[in-house]
Amino acid sequence: MKLARRGFIQGMGALGAAAGVSLDAVAQAVKAAKPAIKGKVSRTPLEVKHIKSGCAICPNFCGIDATLVNGVVRTIYPDAARAEFYNHGICPKGASGMFNTYDPYRLKKPLKRTNPNKGRNEDPGWVEVSWNEAFEMVAARMNKIKAEDPRKLLWQHGQGKYLTGENFAVAFTKAFGTPNMTHRTTTCEAARHVADELTVAGAGILPDLKHTKYLLNFGSSYFEGEQASRWMDWEAQQSIDKGLKIVVIEPRLSQNAAKADEWVPMRPGKDVAMLLAMAKLMIDAGTIDEPFLVEYTNSPELVGEDGLFIKDKDGKTHLVWDRLSNSAKPYVAGVKPALKGAYTVDGQPVRTAFQVFMDSIKDMTPAAAEEIADVPADTITRLAQTFAKEARIGEFIELEGQKLRYRPSVLYTFRGLSAKEHGVQGWRTGLILNMLVGNIDAVGGLRMDAPYDKPQYFDVSKCEYPPSRCDMAQSVYFPYANHHIAQQNLIVMQDPQSWGLPYVPEMQFFYGTNRPMSVPNSGMQFDGLSKTFNVVIDINMTELAWYADVVMPDKTYLESWHWASTRSTPEASHVAIRQAMVNPYNLEHDAFSIMQELMKRVGLADKFLDECNKAWGLKDVKFQPGKSYTQRETVEVMWADKAKKDFSYALEHAFIGKKRDLKSKYLGGVEAKFKGPGKPKIKLYADQLIETYYKAASIAQKNKLARVDIAKLKVAYSPLPTRAHAFPTPHLEAMDYPFYVITHKRMYRYQTGNTVNNVILNKALGKDVATNYVQINTATAQKMGIKNGDTVTIETRVGKINGEAQVVQGVRPDTIAVSYHYGQWSPGYSPDGHQGVALNEVLEHHPDIISGHNSFNDTKCKLYKA
Numbered sequence: 001m002k003l004a005r006r007g008f009i010q011g012m013g014a015l016g017a018a019a020g021v022s023l024d025a026v027a028q029a030v031k032a033a034k035p036a037i038k039g040k041v042s043r044t045p046l047e048v049k050h051i052k053s054g055c056a057i058c059p060n061f062c063g064i065d066a067t068l069v070n071g072v073v074r075t076i077y078p079d080a081a082r083a084e085f086y087n088h089g090i091c092p093k094g095a096s097g098m099f100n101t102y103d104p105y106r107l108k109k110p111l112k113r114t115n116p117n118k119g120r121n122e123d124p125g126w127v128e129v130s131w132n133e134a135f136e137m138v139a140a141r142m143n144k145i146k147a148e149d150p151r152k153l154l155w156q157h158g159q160g161k162y163l164t165g166e167n168f169a170v171a172f173t174k175a176f177g178t179p180n181m182t183h184r185t186t187t188c189e190a191a192r193h194v195a196d197e198l199t200v201a202g203a204g205i206l207p208d209l210k211h212t213k214y215l216l217n218f219g220s221s222y223f224e225g226e227q228a229s230r231w232m233d234w235e236a237q238q239s240i241d242k243g244l245k246i247v248v249i250e251p252r253l254s255q256n257a258a259k260a261d262e263w264v265p266m267r268p269g270k271d272v273a274m275l276l277a278m279a280k281l282m283i284d285a286g287t288i289d290e291p292f293l294v295e296y297t298n299s300p301e302l303v304g305e306d307g308l309f310i311k312d313k314d315g316k317t318h319l320v321w322d323r324l325s326n327s328a329k330p331y332v333a334g335v336k337p338a339l340k341g342a343y344t345v346d347g348q349p350v351r352t353a354f355q356v357f358m359d360s361i362k363d364m365t366p367a368a369a370e371e372i373a374d375v376p377a378d379t380i381t382r383l384a385q386t387f388a389k390e391a392r393i394g395e396f397i398e399l400e401g402q403k404l405r406y407r408p409s410v411l412y413t414f415r416g417l418s419a420k421e422h423g424v425q426g427w428r429t430g431l432i433l434n435m436l437v438g439n440i441d442a443v444g445g446l447r448m449d450a451p452y453d454k455p456q457y458f459d460v461s462k463c464e465y466p467p468s469r470c471d472m473a474q475s476v477y478f479p480y481a482n483h484h485i486a487q488q489n490l491i492v493m494q495d496p497q498s499w500g501l502p503y504v505p506e507m508q509f510f511y512g513t514n515r516p517m518s519v520p521n522s523g524m525q526f527d528g529l530s531k532t533f534n535v536v537i538d539i540n541m542t543e544l545a546w547y548a549d550v551v552m553p554d555k556t557y558l559e560s561w562h563w564a565s566t567r568s569t570p571e572a573s574h575v576a577i578r579q580a581m582v583n584p585y586n587l588e589h590d591a592f593s594i595m596q597e598l599m600k601r602v603g604l605a606d607k608f609l610d611e612c613n614k615a616w617g618l619k620d621v622k623f624q625p626g627k628s629y630t631q632r633e634t635v636e637v638m639w640a641d642k643a644k645k646d647f648s649y650a651l652e653h654a655f656i657g658k659k660r661d662l663k664s665k666y667l668g669g670v671e672a673k674f675k676g677p678g679k680p681k682i683k684l685y686a687d688q689l690i691e692t693y694y695k696a697a698s699i700a701q702k703n704k705l706a707r708v709d710i711a712k713l714k715v716a717y718s719p720l721p722t723r724a725h726a727f728p729t730p731h732l733e734a735m736d737y738p739f740y741v742i743t744h745k746r747m748y749r750y751q752t753g754n755t756v757n758n759v760i761l762n763k764a765l766g767k768d769v770a771t772n773y774v775q776i777n778t779a780t781a782q783k784m785g786i787k788n789g790d791t792v793t794i795e796t797r798v799g800k801i802n803g804e805a806q807v808v809q810g811v812r813p814d815t816i817a818v819s820y821h822y823g824q825w826s827p828g829y830s831p832d833g834h835q836g837v838a839l840n841e842v843l844e845h846h847p848d849i850i851s852g853h854n855s856f857n858d859t860k861c862k863l864y865k866a
C-alpha cells in the first residue's frame with residue numbers, strides 16, 4: 001500500500017509523528033497534557049478529585065468513578081452507588097478508558113481532503129484547516145442542498161447515537177428537512193427488536209434473572225459482549241448460587257458456554273430447526289400453558305386457507321371458535337375459545353392459529369432437527385422436557401403479598417438468534433417457545449420492557465414505493481425495517497434510480513461509526529463512499545474517515561457533557577449524565593456544538609432548538625429560541641426538565657436510580673395490555689407479515705420491481721417460523737464451501753477501531769488480546785495438517801483473507817470462528833491496530849428482508865494453509 005505518511009502525519013498532530021511505539025507515545029501525550037515540572041519536585045499536596053460519570057465506550061453504559069490527580073485521570077473504577085441499580089463492576093475497556101482519551105493517535109484538528117480520488121490506496125492529501133474553514137466548507141454544501149432538495153443530505157451514526165444522544169441527530173435532520181437519519185441497529189440487533197415488535201408491539205427483553213431457575217441461552221454472550229452484561233453477569237452469578245442452571249446453545253465455546261452447566265454446540269444458523277422440534281415435543285407431550293396461550297395470545301384466532309385471519313362482520317375483528325356455543329365469535333366476555341382444531345365458518349375451512357402452527361411443524365421431529373442442526377435428538381428432547389418442567393406451568397408465587405404467575409424457565413438470546421438473514425424469524429421462534437410455557441412477564445420468565453407501547457407495529461407495513469429514504473427502511477424492499485438500515489445507504493448510493501429513489505444523495509455525515517468496516521462485504525460499502533461529499537466526525541482516523549472530504553475531531557466521553565443513556569433492567573430504571581473531566585488536546589467542539597454551529601450557518605438555529613425540544617420530549621424546561629447552548633447547558637436543561645432535582649445533585653452523583661415496584665414489574669406489561677377478552681393479543685401468529693407479503697408482492701408486480709424477489713419474500717414473510725428459516729442463502733447456494741464461519745465479540749475490544757489504540761489493552765495484556773485468530777477445531781486442523789500459528793486462508797464467495805490459525809476444542813469441527821475488532825488498515829491507527837484479521841471483508845451480505853438486519857453468521861467458506 002502506498003501512503004504519503006508525512007503529509008498524513010501532519011494532519012494528525014505532532015504527537016502521532018513522534019510515536020514509534022505506542023507506550024512511548026502515551027507517555028509523551030500525558031507529559032504534553034501536564035505543565036512540565038521544572039527544577040526541584042514540589043512538595044505541595046497533590047490535588048485529588050473524584051468525578052462520577054458514565055462510561056460510553058460500549059452500550060452497557062456503566063456508572064464510573066474517576067480519580068483525577070492534578071487534572072489527569074489516573075483511575076476509573078465502577079461507581080459503587082450504581083451497584084444497587086445496575087453495574088457492580090466495570091470491564092477492562094472501561095477501566096482503561098482514559099487511554100482512549102490520552103491516545104496520541106487521536107484526531108486533533110479538522111482536516112480537509114485535497115486529493116479528489118477516494119480509495120484505500122489513495123492518499124487523501126490531508127491539510128489541517130481551522131474550525132471556521134471546516135464549518136464554512138460544510139455549510140456551503142448544506143446551503144446548496146437546502147436550496148435544491150434537502151433529502152440529498154444523509155446523517156449516519158453508530159455508537160455516536162449514545163455519545164451525543166440520538167435526539168440531537170433527529171432534530172438536526174428534521175430541522176434540515178431530510179428523512180435520512182440512519183443508526184447502526186441493522187448491523188447490531190435490529191432483527192431481535194423487530195421480532196419483539198411484531199409479537200408484542202414493543203421492544204426490549206431481559207430474563208427475570210433474580211428468579212430464574214433454568215436459562216436456555218441461544219447466543220447471548222454476556223461475559224464478553226451483550227448490552228446488559230454488567231447487570232447480567234452479576235445477577236446470573238447470584239442466581240447460580242441459588243440453583244440457576246444454564247445451558248448455552250451456540251457453535252462456539254464462548255465464555256458463557258465455558259461457565260455453563262451444559263454447552264450444546266449446534267450447527268450455525270440452524271437454531272430455528274432445533275427450536276421448532278422442541279416446540280413440537282412440548283405440544284405433543286401437553287406440557288404447554290394452555291390458559292396463557294388462550295387468554296394472552298392470538299393462538300385461538302381463526303385462520304382461513306389464504307393464511308389471513310377471518311374477520312367479523314365489521315371487517316376488522318378477529319374470530320375464535322367458542323367452545324360453549326360451538327360457533328365462531330369475537331373473543332368477548334363469556335366466550336371460551338378453543339386453542340386447537342379445524343372448523344367450518346360460512347362454508348369455509350378454518351383452523352385456529354395454534355392448529356396451523358402444529359400442522360406446520362408435524363414433520364419437525366427431534367430426528368429431523370438432529371439432521372439439520374447436528375444436535376442429538378436425545379439432547380433436543382431432554383432440553384425440551386427440562387425447559388417445560390422447570391417452567392412449573394400453572395404455578396403461582398406470592399411476592400410481597402401479591403399472587404403472581406411463576407415460570408422460572410426462560411429462553412434468551414442477543415445476536416445469536418438475530419444476526420442472521422432470517423433473524424426476525426429466529427427470535428420469533430424463541431418468543432414462541434417462551435409463550436408455550438407462558439413465561440412472558442411471569443416471575444422468573446422473560447420480561448418485556450414496553451409491550452403494546454407502539455400498536456402500529458401490529459399493522460400492515462406501508463410498503464412505501466417510491467421510497468422516501470435512501471436506506472429503503474419501511475419501503476417495499478424492507479417493509480418492517482423499523483430501525484433504519486445501516487448498510488443500505490452505501491449500496492443504494494451506487495445506483496439510486498434503480499431503487500426508484502426520487503433524488504440523488506449528495507452529502508453524508510458520519511458520526512461515531514466506522515460503517516464500511518462494521519458491515520459484511522466491506523468492499524461493497526466503500527464503493528458507495530466515492531459518490532458523495534463526506535463529513536466524518538470521529539476521534540480517530542478510521543477507514544471511513546480515510547474516504548472523507550472533511551474530518552472533524554470530536555471530544556471523547558471523558559471530555560464532553562451529555563445526558564446519558566442507561567440500561568434499565570427488570571429491577572430498575574435510571575436517569576444519568578456524563579460530565580467532562582479533562583481536555584488534554586484542548587479540543588473545541590463536540591457533536592452537539594458542531595450541529596449547533598452548522599445549523600446557525602444554514603439559518604436553522606431556532607428550528608433546530610425547537611426540534612430538540614420535540615425530540616427530547618421536553619415539557620417544563622426547554623431550549624429557548626435565539627440562545628446558543630454549551631454542551632453543559634444542554635445537560636442542565638434536560639436535567640431540569642427530566643430529573644427535577646438541583647443540578648448540584650447531578651454534579652455529585654451523575655445518576656438517579658429508581659427501583660421498580662412489583663406492580664410495574666409484573667402487572668403493568670402484558671398482564672395489563674393483553675390478558676383476557678376484548679384485548680389485543682400477543683402475536684404467536686404474525687398475521688401482519690402475511691398481509692404485508694400480499695401487499696408488497698402486488699406493489700412489486702405493478703411497478704415491475706426487479707429488486708423484489710417474490711419467492712424469497714414469501715419465505716421471509718411467513719406468519720410462523722418454518723424449517724426454511726434455518727437455511728440462509730449461503731447454506732443453499734455455496735455448496736462447494738464446506739465450512740460455516742461465524743463471528744463474535746471479545747471482552748478486550750469494542751467494535752472496529754474503537755479500542756485498538758488503547759495501549760493497556762494492546763500491549764500490557766499480551767498477545768492473545770493484541771490480535772485475533774482463525775479458530776479451528778482440533779480434529780479438523782489435524783486432518784488438514786494445520787498447526788497453531790500457521791497462516792491460513794479463509795475463502796468465501798466474496799473473497800479471501802489470511803489469518804493466524806488457533807487450534808481449539810471449543811468450536812465445532814465444521815465451523816470456523818473469527819472474532820470482530822481486529823485487522824484495521826487505516827494508516828491513522830497505531831501499529832497495534834493493524835494486527836489480526838477483519839472478517840467483514842469476506843462475509844456475504846444477505847440482509848433480512850423483514851427488518852433489514854445484516855447476516856453475520858450465515859456465510860460458508862473454504863479453509864486452507866496459506
Ligand SMILES: Nc1nc2c(c(=O)[nH]1)N[C@H]1C(S)=C(S)[C@@H](COP(=O)(O)OP(=O)(O)OC[C@H]3O[C@@H](n4cnc5c(=O)[nH]c(N)nc54)[C@H](O)[C@@H]3O)O[C@H]1N2
Pocket residue numbers: 157158159160163184187188189511512513514515517518519537538539540542554555556557743744745750751752753754819820839840856
Ligand atoms: N464481524 C462482525 N461485525 C460486526 C459485529 C460482530 O460481532 N462481528 N458486531 C456488529 C455490531 S453489534 C455493531 S453495533 C456494529 C458497530 O458498528 P459501528 O457503530 O460502526 O462501530 P465502530 O466501527 O466501532 O464505530 C464507532 C466509531 O465511533 C468512534 N468513537 C468512539 N468514541 C467517540 C466519540 O466520543 N466521538 C466520536 N465522534 N466518535 C467516537 C470510534 O472511533 C469508531 O470509529 O458492528 C457490527 N459488525
Ligand SMILES: Nc1nc2c(c(=O)[nH]1)N[C@H]1C(S)=C(S)[C@@H](COP(=O)(O)OP(=O)(O)OC[C@H]3O[C@@H](n4cnc5c(=O)[nH]c(N)nc54)[C@H](O)[C@@H]3O)O[C@H]1N2
Pocket residue numbers: 058059188189218219220221222224225226227249250251252254267268269270271414415416417742743744745746747748749750751857
Ligand atoms: N467486549 C465487547 N462488548 C460488547 C461489544 C463489543 O464490541 N465488545 N459490543 C456491544 C454491542 S453493540 C452488542 S450488539 C453486543 C452483542 O452482544 P452478543 O450478542 O451477546 O455478542 P456477539 O458476540 O455479537 O454474539 C453472541 C454469540 O452468538 C454466537 N453465535 C454465532 N452464530 C450463532 C448461531 O448460529 N446460533 C447461536 N445460537 N449463536 C451463534 C457467537 O458465538 C457469540 O458468542 O455486545 C455489546 N458488548
Ligand code: SF4
Pocket residue numbers: 055056057058059060061062090091092093094095230
Ligand atoms: S462494559 Fe462497556 S460501558 Fe461498562 S465499563 Fe466496559 S466498556 Fe464501559
Ligand SMILES: [Mo]
Pocket residue numbers: 187188189
Ligand atoms: Mo451492536
